[in-house]
Amino acid sequence: MMQNNRNYFVAIALSVVIVLAWQFFYMNPRIEAQRQAEEVRIAAEQSQAATQSPATTTAAGSVNGALPAGAAPVSPEASREAAIAKSARVAIDTQDLIGSINLTGARLDDLRLKQYHETVDNSSPIVTLLSPAETADAYFAELGYIAGENAGSAPGPTTVWTAPEGAKLTQATPVTLTYTNEAGLTFTRTISVDEHYMFTIEDTVANAGTTAASVAPYGRLTRYNKPTTPSVFVLHEGFLGVLGADGSLSEHKYKDIEEEAVTNAKATGGWLGITDKYWASSLIPAQSIPYESRFSHFTDGQPRFQADYKGDAVSVPPGQSTTVKQMVFAGAKQVPVIESYEQNLNIPKFNLLIDWGWFYFITKPMFKLMDFFYRHVGNFGVAILLTTIVVKLLFFPLANKQYASMANMKRVQPKLEELKVKHADDKMALQQAMMQLYKTEKINPVAGCWPVLLQIPVFFALYKVIYVTIEMRHAPFFGWIQDLSAPDPTSFVNLFGLLPFEAPTFLHLGVWPIIMGVTMWAQMRMNPTPPDPTQAMLFNWMPLIFTFMLGSFPAGLVIYWAWNNTLSVLQQSIIMKRHGVEIELFKTVRNVFRRKPAETK
Numbered sequence: 001m002m003q004n005n006r007n008y009f010v011a012i013a014l015s016v017v018i019v020l021a022w023q024f025f026y027m028n029p030r031i032e033a034q035r036q037a038e039e040v041r042i043a044a045e046q047s048q049a050a051t052q053s054p055a056t057t058t059a060a061g062s063v064n065g066a067l068p069a070g071a072a073p074v075s076p077e078a079s080r081e082a083a084i085a086k087s088a089r090v091a092i093d094t095q096d097l098i099g100s101i102n103l104t105g106a107r108l109d110d111l112r113l114k115q116y117h118e119t120v121d122n123s124s125p126i127v128t129l130l131s132p133a134e135t136a137d138a139y140f141a142e143l144g145y146i147a148g149e150n151a152g153s154a155p156g157p158t159t160v161w162t163a164p165e166g167a168k169l170t171q172a173t174p175v176t177l178t179y180t181n182e183a184g185l186t187f188t189r190t191i192s193v194d195e196h197y198m199f200t201i202e203d204t205v206a207n208a209g210t211t212a213a214s215v216a217p218y219g220r221l222t223r224y225n226k227p228t229t230p231s232v233f234v235l236h237e238g239f240l241g242v243l244g245a246d247g248s249l250s251e252h253k254y255k256d257i258e259e260e261a262v263t264n265a266k267a268t269g270g271w272l273g274i275t276d277k278y279w280a281s282s283l284i285p286a287q288s289i290p291y292e293s294r295f296s297h298f299t300d301g302q303p304r305f306q307a308d309y310k311g312d313a314v315s316v317p318p319g320q321s322t323t324v325k326q327m328v329f330a331g332a333k334q335v336p337v338i339e340s341y342e343q344n345l346n347i348p349k350f351n352l353l354i355d356w357g358w359f360y361f362i363t364k365p366m367f368k369l370m371d372f373f374y375r376h377v378g379n380f381g382v383a384i385l386l387t388t389i390v391v392k393l394l395f396f397p398l399a400n401k402q403y404a405s406m407a408n409m410k411r412v413q414p415k416l417e418e419l420k421v422k423h424a425d426d427k428m429a430l431q432q433a434m435m436q437l438y439k440t441e442k443i444n445p446v447a448g449c450w451p452v453l454l455q456i457p458v459f460f461a462l463y464k465v466i467y468v469t470i471e472m473r474h475a476p477f478f479g480w481i482q483d484l485s486a487p488d489p490t491s492f493v494n495l496f497g498l499l500p501f502e503a504p505t506f507l508h509l510g511v512w513p514i515i516m517g518v519t520m521w522a523q524m525r526m527n528p529t530p531p532d533p534t535q536a537m538l539f540n541w542m543p544l545i546f547t548f549m550l551g552s553f554p555a556g557l558v559i560y561w562a563w564n565n566t567l568s569v570l571q572q573s574i575i576m577k578r579h580g581v582e583i584e585l586f587k588t589v590r591n592v593f594r595r596k597p598a599e600t601k
Helices: 002-051 080-085 256-259 336-345 360-377 380-394 397-413 415-420 428-441 449-468 512-522 533-552 555-576 583-591
Strands: 089-093 098-100 107-117 126-130 139-147 174-181 185-193 198-208 214-223 238-245 249-253 264-267 269-276 277-284 291-298 304-311 314-316 321-332
Touching: 080 291, 089 107, 107 291, 107 321, 126 139, 126 321, 139 198, 139 277, 139 321, 174 583, 185 256, 198 214, 198 314, 214 269, 214 277, 214 321, 238 256, 238 264, 238 291, 238 304, 249 256, 269 304, 277 304, 314 321, 321 336, 336 512, 360 380, 360 428, 380 397, 380 449, 397 415, 397 555, 449 555, 512 533, 512 555
Parallel strands: none
Antiparallel strands: 089 098, 098 107, 107 126, 107 139, 139 214, 174 185, 185 198, 198 321, 214 304, 214 314, 238 249, 238 269, 264 291, 269 277, 277 321, 291 304
């Protein structure tokens, strides 16, 4: 048994070392790099706004693999406002979106999210999602056609569409764009948008010629740069899609596509797109037209990432017309909004746009529960506390067995010490005597481990919810915690903000991680210190190690852990008292504050 315990603690120690190494040598440098990149980006935007220099280059209409995709390198001084002003546009103004449609190519390349700001300060700029091809951070969606037989010039990236004077796209007023080519084909595009983030594009192709014509629909999402947010193992950022009505989720990271493009098998139905931590854009092709798709990174001209598809050609008989309906999602990954699109618009598995992870069967219900509490109390921090109570209640029977086993182990501790003395020179006899004692006292020495193991997926699922779901972004708690998805902003290095300097990232340790460390220490002190020196050292140092380790974790997760530890201490105290076992924590506190008797001379 001693050997098993030793192995158990060694395994814990190795796990802690691995996590600490990952945190200090991987995550902290990436967090610091993200902070510096954000400062550079903000400075560049301020410089661009001041100079208002016009763009010096424009997107080219070259063809990559039968899809219009080329773009020339952009000027680093090109401001977003100047790029937008260069082309005729139709304004977009809805409940959640503001921007414009570029009539050149009918592109969605100017889109900002009204409900989300770049920082927790509501006076900061709102989040920009899509930007024109002439800017350094270009990101846009484009739907067009590839000409087939007798089609003439099909609308592509350089086609200038016509819109009614004063047209404005709102959730109540769709807009209609038209383009007529030299072959007598008239393309009438009706664009509508809901109150959130879904655009519906319905194209009617009328053939006024004397012969049948064919055109193939295409769509592409083009992006010049990867997100500035450091990628982490719990989150997928990059390309994804459900290709086919019965397809499974396909995911590819940016770095993988940079190494090798992915061409997907022909499918009918489904969707494809690009996802960030909180935002996404996706193309929903006509669900009845088979299409080929791919995820690519191009280096000709302007380097760019691209998710695109090309549908089978549709034939338009002379004197007749055909209609193609496609959709584009561009916005925030709000759980209820995404789910409503899947259900109401029949988009296969669209909820997978949100990365619920391997434990989705735990993660998603946990979010639903947390969201339920939030809608009643109006504070996600309080919702986390209430969700923790529910989780503790669900695990109450298992926790009772765990703490009862620990109480029984403590009760027979004197007998175990007697056996160690009796069989000090015979380890085999000691093992047999201990097993007989456990059998007589009806104690399972490993029973206390199972509840802990079963709660690990729950903890990971909660971490996933707090880190991934946009509902947690900039969600305040109380006091100084204004963003539950970000680390506690205070630090002991500058006396929690009293000293006028910023603490180094690797020494970042706020109030809540310290509270968590204290509660973890209290929970571990509920049990006696292991007699083995190595185990005792690990026992004593583990709260401090975890305190620093969680210093850069989301504040919501640290608050959960501190609250969970507190509830565990209360629960274990009640169970141990019921079993008539002295509580080590109270004994330790008494010893600390007990006055030593004066020494007699």
